[in-house]
Amino acid sequence: MERIFSLAELPDAAHDFLEAMRDDRIFAFEGGMGAGKTTFIAEVCRQLGADDDSGSPTFSIVNEYVDAQGKPVYHFDFYRLDSPQEALDLGAEDYFYSGNLCLIEWPDRIGDLLPEEAVTVRIEETEDGRRKLTMR
Secondary structure, X not given: OEEEEOHHHHHHHHHHHXXXXXXXXXXXXXXXXXXXXXXXXXXXXXXXXXXXXXXXXXXXXXXXXXXXXXXXXXXXXXXXXXXXXXXHHOOHHHHHOOOOEEEEEOHHHHHHHOOOXXXXXXXXXXXXXXXXXXXX
């Protein structure tokens, strides 16, 4: 999936992403600081029916939301981690292998802990300020 969108088109882009997810449960979001990873994930959580404010879990590392079906959705922000061991210490593997949806920012910070089945989602800012989302 590849999609280019503006902030006004964010709900449609999140809808398209949800349609393209299939049965995949682990998504690794890549992109530079300010690319829009957190904003996009927050919209995905809203569309899943999460009532909580889906802001960045930068300081808590992981936020748990509940979707409209009562299932957990885990949003990770590993930016502040110094080593993969810190992710192990917080139980990241338990989350990853729970069968629940995991949306991961800064997956490069956890090295080989990222499951092989994780789908890479790249968000980049285009020259005109829109965002390009590529899912593979």
